[in-house]
Amino acid sequence: MTPPVDAREPTWPRTPGEGGPWRAIDVYRVFTLGYAIVLFVPDRDAFHHPLGAWAVIGVMAGWTVWLAVHRARPTWLLWLDLAVSAACVLATALVDDPDRVARGAATLPSMWAAASVASLAVGRGWRAGLAAGLLMSLADVVEVWPDVSSRSLDSIVQLVLIGAIAGYTADLYEVGRQRLARATAVEAAARERERLAADIHDSVLQVLAYAQRRGAELGGEAAEIGMLAGQQEVRLRALVSARDPGPAGETDLSGLLSALGGPLVSVAVPADAVPLPAAVAAGVLAAVRSALDNVARHAGPGARAWVLLEDEGDMVTITVRDDGAGMAAGRLEAAALEGRLGVAAGIRGRIADAGGTVGVTSAPGQGVELELRVPRRGTR
Amino acid sequence: MSETGAETGAETGAEAGAVVGAGAVVRVMIVDDHPLWRDAVARDLAEAGLNVVATAGDGSEALRRIPAVRPEVVVLDLQMPQLDGVATTRRIVAEFPGTRVLVLTASAERADVLEAVKAGATGYLVKSASREELLDAVVRTARGEAVFTPGLAGLVLGEFRRMAGSSSSGGASGEPESPRLTERETEILRLVAKGLTSRQIADRLVISYRTVQNHTQNVLNKLQLHNRVELARYAIEQGIDTPPPPPPP
Numbered sequence: 001m002t003p004p005v006d007a008r009e010p011t012w013p014r015t016p017g018e019g020g021p022w023r024a025i026d027v028y029r030v031f032t033l034g035y036a037i038v039l040f041v042p043d044r045d046a047f048h049h050p051l052g053a054w055a056v057i058g059v060m061a062g063w064t065v066w067l068a069v070h071r072a073r074p075t076w077l078l079w080l081d082l083a084v085s086a087a088c089v090l091a092t093a094l095v096d097d098p099d100r101v102a103r104g105a106a107t108l109p110s111m112w113a114a115a116s117v118a119s120l121a122v123g124r125g126w127r128a129g130l131a132a133g134l135l136m137s138l139a140d141v142v143e144v145w146p147d148v149s150s151r152s153l154d155s156i157v158q159l160v161l162i163g164a165i166a167g168y169t170a171d172l173y174e175v176g177r178q179r180l181a182r183a184t185a186v187e188a189a190a191r192e193r194e195r196l197a198a199d200i201h202d203s204v205l206q207v208l209a210y211a212q213r214r215g216a217e218l219g220g221e222a223a224e225i226g227m228l229a230g231q232q233e234v235r236l237r238a239l240v241s242a243r244d245p246g247p248a249g250e251t252d253l254s255g256l257l258s259a260l261g262g263p264l265v266s267v268a269v270p271a272d273a274v275p276l277p278a279a280v281a282a283g284v285l286a287a288v289r290s291a292l293d294n295v296a297r298h299a300g301p302g303a304r305a306w307v308l309l310e311d312e313g314d315m316v317t318i319t320v321r322d323d324g325a326g327m328a329a330g331r332l333e334a335a336a337l338e339g340r341l342g343v344a345a346g347i348r349g350r351i352a353d354a355g356g357t358v359g360v361t362s363a364p365g366q367g368v369e370l371e372l373r374v375p376r377r378g379t380r
Numbered sequence: 381m382s383e384t385g386a387e388t389g390a391e392t393g394a395e396a397g398a399v400v401g402a403g404a405v406v407r408v409m410i411v412d413d414h415p416l417w418r419d420a421v422a423r424d425l426a427e428a429g430l431n432v433v434a435t436a437g438d439g440s441e442a443l444r445r446i447p448a449v450r451p452e453v454v455v456l457d458l459q460m461p462q463l464d465g466v467a468t469t470r471r472i473v474a475e476f477p478g479t480r481v482l483v484l485t486a487s488a489e490r491a492d493v494l495e496a497v498k499a500g501a502t503g504y505l506v507k508s509a510s511r512e513e514l515l516d517a518v519v520r521t522a523r524g525e526a527v528f529t530p531g532l533a534g535l536v537l538g539e540f541r542r543m544a545g546s547s548s549s550g551g552a553s554g555e556p557e558s559p560r561l562t563e564r565e566t567e568i569l570r571l572v573a574k575g576l577t578s579r580q581i582a583d584r585l586v587i588s589y590r591t592v593q594n595h596t597q598n599v600l601n602k603l604q605l606h607n608r609v610e611l612a613r614y615a616i617e618q619g620i621d622t623p624p625p626p627p628p629p
Contacts, residue, residue, distance in 0.1 A: 209507040268573040270538020271490040306575030321574040
């Protein structure tokens with residue numbers, strides 16, 4: 001079943017450059033371009049090659065516009081962005097006055113260069129962001145070499161932090177987005193199942209239950225057909241009312257046991273799920289099945305059976321009782337030898353595998369009662 | 381599916397089968413959105429000599445008709461359009477003290493069944509129950525007995541265990557003590573869940589049938605009282621505890 005995509009999906013895709021942090025980076029780029037121009041214009045005559053400096057500013061402006069228009073952000077473009085920014089930083093050394101550079105004048109792009117670091121961080125995660133920050137720092141160092149000042153060190157720390165933090169935040173966001181998408185899909189599936197269940201309840205279940213009821217009244221073959229309808233009703237009912245599986249590897253035992261109900265078998269369970277490790281639940285189910293088979297085989301035709309599931313927290317108890325003739329207490333061992341409880345060996349084995357115990361009691365005229373007790377280890 | 385048919389179809393059918401009996405005939409109302417079922421149940425009960433005073437296709441229709449027909453027992457399906465079974469039960473119990481609710485449902489929504497019982501229903505039967513079981517349940521409900529099927533006993537046992545578990549682990553002071561079952565009550569509920577009749581339970585525990593009935597009735601009272609206390613507390617906490625409007629003159 002493919003759940004429909006929820007319309008409330010967050011709009012923050014990582015690569016197609018739409019919305020969210022991408023838009024923020026574009027805005028940042030425009031503003032820092034303005035800042036770079038504001039820094040440059042008053043000092044333009046101090047530059048060694050003012051025309052060259054104008055050319056660098058022109059490249060930055062052109063690149064900013066191009067990126068604002070072209071929204072796609074494939075990986076190669078992110079690295080190209082970094083290369084362009086680094087080149088603008090390095091070009092400063094060529095066009096500016098070496099004395100000004102040595103005195104720690106800002107590079108031509110100044111803060112504009114950090115946009116490419118942030119882009120890589122958002123697009124490719126924290127490792128790429130960190131690498132981009134380091135590479136850009138390298139360009140900064142090369143630009144001022146050999147006059148590395150505390151100011152260059154400041155900008156190195158800032159660039160590396162921008163890369164790592166922006167990347168880490170984007171990673172966190174991506175994980176959250178994926179979880180939300182998964183949760184939404186699960187919720188949609190559950191809603192769909194509820195809708196199906198309501199539908200089936202309104203139609204098929206009613207007719208099956210009705211067929212069983214009328215069949216029983218008419219008797220004969222109709223009763224047999226009615227009985228079959230009743231069995232199917234219980235199965236279908238258990239199927240559509242199956243609840244969420246809960247934590248991975250666990251199964252709701254009450255759901256499994258409910259499916260065993262039928263005209264001759266009543267199943268009583270708590271309203272809440274009774275989660276057990278899947279293997280344990282399967283073992284218990286098999287044990288209860290053979291107990292019921294046993295009833296059908298030995299307790300006489302038309303014998304009824306009752307299954308009771310109780311969740312005591314650290315222990316789960318399942319009782320299977322039939323209304324066959326029952327036995328006097330002393331006869332129990334003899335009966336076991338005769339094979340009346342032959343299947344009980346299999347039941348004992350399965351429950352012992354789950355670390356549990358099996359008790360057998362019988363009252364004359366009130367059938368045989370099997371009590372399966374299974375400990376719940378470590379869960380809850 | 382049956383939303384449109386339910387309203388109109390409900391008016392016909394069963395009323396013709398109403399038996400004007402002598403005194404003790406139980407007055408019953410059937411509420412089910414499925415016409416097939418409604419008519420079958422109404423016919424069965426009428427044939428058995430009960431007085432089927434009305435049928436309804438959903439909860440709001442039932443509530444409209446109860447004042448006129450004054451049933452002793454409402455046989456109620458849980459999953460219905462308009463007003464669902466749990467809400468209907470709550471309102472019937474609150475507004476018509478002389479009317480008892482017997483839940484008859486094909487639904488395996490155990491949580492719904494439990495909610496309906498907590499809201500005041502005194503019995504629960506699955507639709508696959510035989511005609512005799514249904515008749516017996518209706519008569520016993522009319523007598524004021526709790527109709528504990530094994531399935532309901534399992535649900536109630538589980539609910540008391542859940543409440544005991546959450547109150548001991550939560551341990552918040554100021555919370556009203558959640559109700560507990562006595563050992564005897566637990567014993568009796570377990571026997572009910574294992575399919576013993578009240579008579580068999582009385583024999584096995586060497587007590588009277590009446591005592592068994594009293595115990596099961598007590599269990600239900602505890603659950604319903606606790607539920608009312610919880611609802612009231614919730615209403616006060618949410619600030620929606622406004623007094624009910626005065627009845628129209």
